[in-house]
Amino acid sequence: MNILLIGSGGREHALAKKLSQSPNVKLCAAPGNPGILQFAHHAHIDITEHEELLDFCEEASIDLVVVGPEAPLAAGLADDLRAKNFAVFGPSRDAARLESSKAFAKDFMLRHGIPTAQYRVFNEHQHHEAREYVASHPLPVVIKADGLAAGKGVTVAETHRHALEALDAAFDGKFGTAGRSIVVEEFMDGEEASLFAICDGENFLTLASAQDHKRIGDGDTGENTGGMGAYAPAPIVTTEILREAEERIIAPTLRGMKAEGHPFVGCLYVGLMIDTSGNARVVEFNARFGDPETQAVLNVLDGDLARLLHSAAIGNLDRSTVQSVASGVSCCVVLAASGYPGEVRRGDEITGIEDAEKTSNGAVSVFHAGTMLHDDVDGTQSLRTHGGRVLGVTAKGTTLEDAIEQSYKAIKHIHFRGKTYRTDIGQKGMKKG
Ligand SMILES: Nc1ncnc2c1ncn2[C@@H]1O[C@H](COP(=O)(O)OP(=O)(O)OP(=O)(O)O)[C@@H](O)[C@H]1O
Ligand SMILES: [Mg+2]
Numbered sequence: 001m002n003i004l005l006i007g008s009g010g011r012e013h014a015l016a017k018k019l020s021q022s023p024n025v026k027l028c029a030a031p032g033n034p035g036i037l038q039f040a041h042h043a044h045i046d047i048t049e050h051e052e053l054l055d056f057c058e059e060a061s062i063d064l065v066v067v068g069p070e071a072p073l074a075a076g077l078a079d080d081l082r083a084k085n086f087a088v089f090g091p092s093r094d095a096a097r098l099e100s101s102k103a104f105a106k107d108f109m110l111r112h113g114i115p116t117a118q119y120r121v122f123n124e125h126q127h128h129e130a131r132e133y134v135a136s137h138p139l140p141v142v143i144k145a146d147g148l149a150a151g152k153g154v155t156v157a158e159t160h161r162h163a164l165e166a167l168d169a170a171f172d173g174k175f176g177t178a179g180r181s182i183v184v185e186e187f188m189d190g191e192e193a194s195l196f197a198i199c200d201g202e203n204f205l206t207l208a209s210a211q212d213h214k215r216i217g218d219g220d221t222g223e224n225t226g227g228m229g230a231y232a233p234a235p236i237v238t239t240e241i242l243r244e245a246e247e248r249i250i251a252p253t254l255r256g257m258k259a260e261g262h263p264f265v266g267c268l269y270v271g272l273m274i275d276t277s278g279n280a281r282v283v284e285f286n287a288r289f290g291d292p293e294t295q296a297v298l299n300v301l302d303g304d305l306a307r308l309l310h311s312a313a314i315g316n317l318d319r320s321t322v323q324s325v326a327s328g329v330s331c332c333v334v335l336a337a338s339g340y341p342g343e344v345r346r347g348d349e350i351t352g353i354e355d356a357e358k359t360s361n362g363a364v365s366v367f368h369a370g371t372m373l374h375d376d377v378d379g380t381q382s383l384r385t386h387g388g389r390v391l392g393v394t395a396k397g398t399t400l401e402d403a404i405e406q407s408y409k410a411i412k413h414i415h416f417r418g419k420t421y422r423t424d425i426g427q428k429g430m431k432k433g
Contacts, residue, residue, distance in 0.1 A: 001306055002061050005029045005040060006047055006077070007068025010334075010369035010392040011291035015066060015305075016040050017365060018298045022306030028060060034383060035368025047072055050080045057086055064089065064310045067266070070288050074100040074148060078266075087313040091287050094262040098253070099269075099287040102183045103146045109282060112256040114249055116282040117142070117273075118186040127171050134163050134184055142185040145170050147178025151226055156187065190275040191428070192283060193234045194293050195242070197250045197270065198308060200317035201263030204250055205308070208300050208326040209237035210293035211428055216341060218424045225341040226389055229425030231331040231400060232296040235432040236274055245272060245280050253285070265312060292332045295367050295392045299330035331403040331426045332394040333411060337370070338418025340388035347374070348385045348417040356393065356413035364410040367392040385416055400429050 003025055005016055013035040020027050020039040029040035030047050045056045057065065065081055067073055067090030076093040090096075097104040103121040108114075122130035134141060143166040145153030153175050157163035170179035193211050197204040210232040216222040237245075249270055257264040269286035289297075298305065303322030311318035337344035353366045370387020391414065395406035404426040411421065 001063045001310065002026045003028070003306060004043060004057060004060070004062045004065045005036070005068065006065065006072055007031075008033045008036070009068065009291055010367040010389065011289050011294040012036055012068040013367040013369070014295040014298045014365075014392075014394070015068060015289070017367075018301065018305045019066070019309075022304045025306045028062070033368045034371050034373050035366075047077070048075070050077060053077070054080065054084055054086075057081065057084075062086060064306070064313055066090070066309055068288065070096065070099055070148060070286065073266075073287055087310060089266055089309040089313045091264050091266040092262060095257055095264045095266075096287040097262075098257070098264070098285040100148050101146055102144050102284070103181050105285050106183055106185075108253075108256060108260075112252050114252055114256075114282060115280070117188050120184050121146070121181055122184065123181045124171055130167055130171075130182065130184065131164060134167055135160055137163070137184065138186075140187040142187055143167050143170065144183040144185060145175040145179040146181035146183060147175065149175040149178045151224065153178060188273040188275070188281055188283065190273040191236055193237050193272050193274060194290055195237070195245060195250070195270040195272065196289060196293070196297060197268040198312050198317070199254055199264050199266060199268050200312040200315050201265045202254060202258060202315075203317040204254060204268070205317060205319050205322065206242065206246060206250065206325070207297050208233040209242065210234055210290070210297050211236070212290065212293055213422060213425055216422075218422050223341050225336070227290070227292045227334065228336065228422045229331070229333045230290075230293040230296045231329070231403065231426040231429055232293065232300055233326045233329065235429055237272075238278070241274060241278055241280055245270065249280070249282060265315070291369075292334055292389075292392050295332040295365075295394045296330040299332075299365065299394055299396050300326050300328050302327040328396045328398060329400045329403045330394060330396045331400065331407045332367070332392045333407045333421055333425045334369070334389050335391040335393060335411065335414065335416075336389050336420045337385050337387070337416075338420050340420060344385075344388050345418065346384070346386050350383045350385060350390065350414070350416040352413040352415050353383070353391070356410040359413065360395065360406055360410055363397065363406050364393065364395045366410070366414070367394060390416065400426055404430070
């Protein structure tokens with residue numbers, strides 16, 4: 001099976017590694033990164049140029065395209081590929097609105113009785129009305145830009161002043177067109193967890209549950225980031241909560257999308273808020289795998305990922321490709337560059353990845369996120385930092401404690417200037433376990 005993988009982050013490195021373990025797979029990647037390209041041939045194409053990408057798929061006889069990030073989906077890449085009869089794991093532009101428009105997702109959930117926070121949507125012509133609504137809304141209140149804002153479009157405001165500032169900033173263009181409409185939402189109390197459902201438009205298979213760690217600092221303090229680590233499975237998602245989420249959230253979402261003419265094919269990411277009585281409501285949908293949860297979730301998947309994703313892409317989900325979604329427990333600790341999530345310096349040399357993987361006897365995989373190969377003067381190449389989140393050090397163990405210990409042991413082998421990470425990834429799960 002010839003597969004083209006789109007993307008260049010840690011999520012895609014984890015996908016590349018798992019896909020390459022499937023029998024008879026030949027993998028290409030664009031844009032890729034130094035970690036992904038250990039498993040994949042580099043497809044020298046501009047992924048924003050759909051014609052160029054289609055030509056490549058034709059020439060390389062691609063059997064399956066796996067789209068990692070959200071931007072190409074929102075740009076209609078899956079539609080263009082399907083129009084030429086290529087099998088794509090990733091939703092159409094319309095189906096991807098579950099992620100690319102929070103107003104669409106909220107209205108959709110309301111239409112289909114899917115549990116989520118109360119909300120109201122305002123457009124830019126309703127600025128005054130929105131201000132009045134926010135000013136009298138109970139606190140905390142959540143203000144969300146409608147569109148894709150690279151994880152920066154949400155404010156959980158503790159004061160009305162802060163909420164109004166967030167509202168004004170969105171309408172003043174802080175998030176460009178993504179902030180033309182905004183969602184004002186009721187605050188939900190509880191603990192968050194993520195579910196990934198592999199969907200063929202009608203049927204689905206839910207992978208291991210996971211918990212992300214969004215804040216930069218230990219104990220969930222400081223600024224929001226793209227995610228500083230994850231572990232899977234997450235004990236907060238009990239068998240009962242999982243079944244409820246499948247019955248009351250995932251299944252009706254797939255039914256609703258199909259009935260509305262936009263069947264969802266791809267990974268439906270369900271962000272859950274679970275309250276103390278075990279009731280789960282939707283915080284958000286994403287239309288793709290999460291990063292860094294994927295690094296942990298795929299690490300405990302025992303199965304043939306290439307055949308699973310292909311079967312979903314052709315509308316005929318084959319659950320027999322998976323033996324277990326949770327064989328073991330996995331923990332992924334993100335190593336970031338100093339300054340992250342603000343401006344970071346790039347170009348610092350990274351050493352010790354091989355050591356970290358070797359000394360663990362195969363329990364540890366180090367996934368590249370923001371790295372690049374630098375041509376040194378002596379004709380060799382060195383690995384350098386090239387982004388905020390640099391690496392995802394991911395270990396698999398028999399218990400969560402074991403997985404956490406292995407990841408942190410491995411981290412000690414890896415060096416680059418300014419290496420920054422949280423020391424408490426997975427501790428939330430230890431308290432539950
Ligand atoms: N109604 C709510 N109640 C409580 N917390 C919320 C609510 N909505 C959002 N949050 C918090 O804000 C975070 C970001 O919100 P959301 O997931 O909608 O945004 P996003 O930018 O699409 O995130 P991502 O980058 O993960 O896709 C959530 O993970 C959650 O911690
Ligand atoms: Mg989102």
